[in-house]
Amino acid sequence: MGAMRNAEVAQLLNRIARLMEIKGENRFKFQAFADASRRIDNWPEPIEGLHAEGRLREIPGVGTSLARYISEYLEGGHSPLLEELTTQFPLALLDLEEIPGVGPKLAVVLFHELGVRDLDSLEQAISDGRLQRLPRLGEKSARHILQGIKTVRQHSGRISLGIARPLAESILAHLQVLPAVQKAEICGSLRRWKETIGDIDVLVATDPKGAEEVMEIFTHLPEVRQVLLCGPTKSSVRVLHDLQVDLRVVPHRCFGAALQYFTGSQAHNVRLRELAIRAGLKLNEYGLFRLLDDQSIAGENEEEVYAALGLPWIPPELREDQGEVEAAQAERLPKLIEQADLVSDLHLHSDWSDGLDTARSMVEKARSMGYQYLAFTDHGEVLEVAHGLSLERFRAQRTALEALSQETSFPILCGVEANVLANGSLDFPSAEMDAFDWVVAGIHTGLASSGGTANDRLAEAMTGSKVDLISHPSGRLIGEREPYALDRAELFQAASLTRTALEINSHPKRLDLRDIDARQAKEAYHLPLAICSDAHSTGELDHVRYGVAVARRAWLTKDDVLNTRPLEALQDWVARRRRAREAAS
Ligand code: DGT
Ligand code: CA
Ligand code: CA
Numbered sequence: 001m002g003a004m005r006n007a008e009v010a011q012l013l014n015r016i017a018r019l020m021e022i023k024g025e026n027r028f029k030f031q032a033f034a035d036a037s038r039r040i041d042n043w044p045e046p047i048e049g050l051h052a053e054g055r056l057r058e059i060p061g062v063g064t065s066l067a068r069y070i071s072e073y074l075e076g077g078h079s080p081l082l083e084e085l086t087t088q089f090p091l092a093l094l095d096l097e098e099i100p101g102v103g104p105k106l107a108v109v110l111f112h113e114l115g116v117r118d119l120d121s122l123e124q125a126i127s128d129g130r131l132q133r134l135p136r137l138g139e140k141s142a143r144h145i146l147q148g149i150k151t152v153r154q155h156s157g158r159i160s161l162g163i164a165r166p167l168a169e170s171i172l173a174h175l176q177v178l179p180a181v182q183k184a185e186i187c188g189s190l191r192r193w194k195e196t197i198g199d200i201d202v203l204v205a206t207d208p209k210g211a212e213e214v215m216e217i218f219t220h221l222p223e224v225r226q227v228l229l230c231g232p233t234k235s236s237v238r239v240l241h242d243l244q245v246d247l248r249v250v251p252h253r254c255f256g257a258a259l260q261y262f263t264g265s266q267a268h269n270v271r272l273r274e275l276a277i278r279a280g281l282k283l284n285e286y287g288l289f290r291l292l293d294d295q296s297i298a299g300e301n302e303e304e305v306y307a308a309l310g311l312p313w314i315p316p317e318l319r320e321d322q323g324e325v326e327a328a329q330a331e332r333l334p335k336l337i338e339q340a341d342l343v344s345d346l347h348l349h350s351d352w353s354d355g356l357d358t359a360r361s362m363v364e365k366a367r368s369m370g371y372q373y374l375a376f377t378d379h380g381e382v383l384e385v386a387h388g389l390s391l392e393r394f395r396a397q398r399t400a401l402e403a404l405s406q407e408t409s410f411p412i413l414c415g416v417e418a419n420v421l422a423n424g425s426l427d428f429p430s431a432e433m434d435a436f437d438w439v440v441a442g443i444h445t446g447l448a449s450s451g452g453t454a455n456d457r458l459a460e461a462m463t464g465s466k467v468d469l470i471s472h473p474s475g476r477l478i479g480e481r482e483p484y485a486l487d488r489a490e491l492f493q494a495a496s497l498t499r500t501a502l503e504i505n506s507h508p509k510r511l512d513l514r515d516i517d518a519r520q521a522k523e524a525y526h527l528p529l530a531i532c533s534d535a536h537s538t539g540e541l542d543h544v545r546y547g548v549a550v551a552r553r554a555w556l557t558k559d560d561v562l563n564t565r566p567l568e569a570l571q572d573w574v575a576r577r578r579r580a581r582e583a584a585s
Contacts, residue, residue, distance in 0.1 A: 004170060005048050005222075007163070008240055009070055010041035012079055016069075018094050019085040021104045022111075035061045038356060042539030048074055092118035098480050099148035101141070109134065119149050151482055158196035159243050160478060161546055162508025165190065167223065167239060168200045174221055175202070175247075180210025182252050187262040191316045193549035195478060195511045199244040201262050205255040218247050254286050256301035261285035267321035268314075275309045275325075283309075317552040334555050337531075339548045341558040343372040343566060345541060347417065347440050347471055347503060347532035352397050353378035354386040356537040359401060363410050365538040373567045375413035375438040376401060380427030382419045383444055391432055398435075411567050413437040417471060422446045422453070424460020426467070433466040438574065440503070442471030443484070454484035459494040465581030468574055469530055469562075470495065472505040472512040480509070488517055492525040499577045501528040501562050504554075506547025510534070518554035528573070530562040 017033035039059050040047055050056050051074050056067040073079045089111065095118060096107045110116035113134060114125045123146070125131045132142050168186050176184045181204050185191070188201030206214055215235050219227045226238040235247045250258045261269060261284065276283040280291050287299030288308050298304040303313045311328040315336055318324040327333050349355035350362055359376060366374050378397065379388035389397065398414045405412040415438035418426040426433060426441055433439060441461050443454060454475070461467050473491060474483035495502055502521055505512045513521060513529070521527040531547040533540055551561060558564045562573065 004046045004166075005074070006040050006043055006046065007166070009047050009073065010037045011240075012073055012082060013037035013040065013066075013070075015091065015094065016079070016082055016085060018097065018104065019082070019089055019091075022089055022093065022108050023085065024108070032061065032063075032066065035356075036066050038537070042356070042537045044539065090117045095119050095152065096122060098152045099145055100151075100481050101144055101148065119152065123149055152479065154479075156479070158198055158479075159241055160508045161190070161193065161195055161197060161511075161549070162543070163241060164197040164200055164243065165546075167243065168202065168245070171200070171218075171221060171223060171239075171245060172202060175204055175214065175218065178210075178214060178217060180206045180213050182206060183255050185259055187259055188246075188264060191263045192265065192319055193317050193546075193553060195508075195514070195550070197243075199246060202245060202247045203255070203258055203262055204247065204249050205252040206249055208251070211249045214249055215247070250285075252300065253296075254299050256303070256305050257283070257287040257299040258285045260302050260305050263316050263319065265320050268319035268324070271321055271325045272309060275311075279309065281308070315552065317549060318555065320553075334557050336552045337548060337556050337558045337561055337564070339545055340370065341561070341564045342531060342544060342548070343370075344374055344563045344570070345371065345533050345535070345544065346375045346413075346415075346438065346469060346530050346563050347377050347505070348374065348535040348541065349378050349386075349417070350376055352376075352393070353383075353388055354536060359404055359412075360408075361538050362535070362541070363404060363408055363412070365541050367408075367410060369541060373411035373413065375415040375440075377415040377417040377438065377440045380416055380418050382421065382427040386444075388419075388427070391428060391435065394435065415440060417442060418461075418467070419444045420457050420461045422457065424457045424463075426461060426464070430464050430466060433464075436466075437571075438468055439466050440469045440471045441467045442473075442503075443475055454486045455490050455494075458491060462494055462498040462500045463585075465578050465585060467498075467500055468577065469501045469503055469532075471503045471532070471534065472510050473502050474512050474514070474517070476512055476514075477509050478511065483512075488520065492521050492527060495521075495527050496525045499528075499580060501530050504529055504531045504547045504550050506531060506533050506543040506545070506550070507540070508543065508546050511546060511550050513550070513554075515550050515553035518550060518556065522554065522556060522560050528562045529556065529560060532563070 013033045014037040017030045017037060020030035039061055043059060051071055056062055056070055069081055093107055093111055096102050110122060114130050116122045116125055126142050126146055131137055132139055168190055172184055172186055175181055183205040185203050187203050189197050190200055204214055211232055215230055218235055219230050219237055223239040224237045228236040228238060233249050237245050239245055273283050276288060281297060282289045282291050288297045288305055289295060290297060298308040306313045312333060314324050314328050345366060348362060350359040351357060363374060379386040381388040381390045401412045401414050414436060416436050418439060418441040420441050420443045443457060458470060474486055476483040502513060504518055518529055521529060531544055531551055533543045535541045535543065
């Protein structure tokens with residue numbers, strides 16, 4: 001099994017690209033590194049395998065010199081090119097770009113003019129009043145930047161679900177194949193699919209003789225950078241991204257109780273322990289016991305632990321003490337949506353605009369995922385940065401997509417992801433929007449001036465009859481950008497009035513709507529929601545697993561989600577929506 005060092009190599013190339021940009025290198029040069037980084041991050045085969053077989057150049061965009069830099073790194077464990085760049089600019093300078101409004105140009109000015117090297121020295125430069133004295137910067141931008149530093153710091157130390165999940169699954173796969181391992185599961189916040197992860201928790205059942213071997217192998221996995229602790233029942237290591245992984249080994253008879261305990265959340269566990277005490281029982285990571293005589297009641301699997309407390313098994317995504325215990329007691333737990341319920345993706349990009357892959361390969365991938373149809377939603381021309389399409393180009397795309405659909409016998413909706421401008425209007429005049437089978441609209445520009453107006457912009461966009469789905473409604477980027485100043489109740493109200501669907505964007509950086517918002521959208525406003533990937537490559541179509549997790553954490557069932565409906569039912573929904581809007585206007 002390959003260790004899959006793709007993420008690691010992608011990170012290296014991305015750092016090189018961004019430092020080159022700061023250095024002021026030729027745009028084509030650093031863009032080549034950035035593009036290769038995206039490719040490799042999404043590449044299905046292990047990069048070290050491609051390297052070993054001399055096939056690195058099969059990756060589009062990887063030429064002779066890039067292949068050499070990658071090989072150099074994979075063989076030597078370090079990159080002379082990156083080291084050369086970091087003698088000129090500290091790596092921590094890249095953290096500055098996480099701050100909203102700070103790009104490479106400003107980063108380099110701050111570095112040269114004020115000697116800023118990282119977040120700390122930037123904060124210092126602001127509190128000394130030095131930043132405010134630079135041309136074009138003043139008290140207002142200083143306040144913005146200071147707030148940005150706070151946001152970046154708040155999230156540092158927690159890792160995106162999209163990074164932690166594949167890493168944990170790779171580690172789990174290494175352990176599951178060991179003969180000594182009877183059972184193995186991911187637990188903690190990762191089993192609950194929280195949007196960010198403090199550390200990875202893994203649980204294994206072995207007999208006592210097997211534990212030592214498991215610990216030995218775990219602490220020597222290829223992903224491991226540092227061993228923090230290696231004991232007979234618990235080991236901790238550090239892997240890529242400074243992420244900590246805790247492994248606990250328990251006897252088979254305790255596995256269910258330990259799984260329940262280490263899955264958490266702590267608040268959920270407190271509730272269960274109360275139920276146990278009231279029943280004259282004691283619940284801990286070793287099992288469920290009678291207080292009277294310490295007799296074990298349950299412990300081998302989770303279902304029997306819950307059953308002994310008078311509850312049906314509760315899915316991990318619900319275990320946040322947000323009403324799940326009461327719902328379980330009343331036998332009113334929802335039948336949560338599953339990824340297999342999705343029959344399409346309604347928001348994705350091809351190489352017609354800023355996607356990496358062709359429409360054909362997106363269709364092939366969608367089919368392999370069991371989908372019945374797709375909606376292509378490339379950007380309109382207002383979004384110049386994303387190579388947006390003019391109306392003529394969209395017409396050409398429709399011709400191409402219709403031919404592709406014919407040839408592959410795979411239904412395709414010709415859509416657009418329109419940009420909601422400052423006044424709430426879209427890329428094309430209202431009459432021209434009729435050219436699309438499916439209209440997604442989202443805010444992509446003018447964010448800095450969005451204070452208080454995002455609601456108006458989105459409401460205005462929804463009021464025309466043209467928009468079917470609002471993409472990434474809150475606009476947040478986890479750990480980088482706070483949501484727009486947005487009144488969610490007002491947004492949900494407007495969506496409800498105009499029968500507009502809201503997206504659960506599955507990109508692990510977005511996860512937008514959030515779980516709690518999606519739950520409110522459903523419970524208080526009965527809004528239709530769609531779980532979409534916003535994929536810019538075939539690999540990213542798989543991101544819907546994270547959107548499904550958000551939906552499950554939001555208590556959603558199959559019926560709450562638009563893209564579980566077959567094509568005719570979706571088209572019917574669109575037609576009825578548009579008729580109702582036209583009648584209202
Ligand atoms: P994280 O890692 O911050 O994303 O969140 P968790 O939930 O994975 O927390 P973690 O790794 O500290 O512990 C994993 C689970 O183990 C946690 O959800 C509940 C359980 N747990 C750990 N320490 C305690 C504790 O001191 N008391 C209780 N009741 N449960 C604990
Ligand atoms: Ca954890
Ligand atoms: Ca932990």
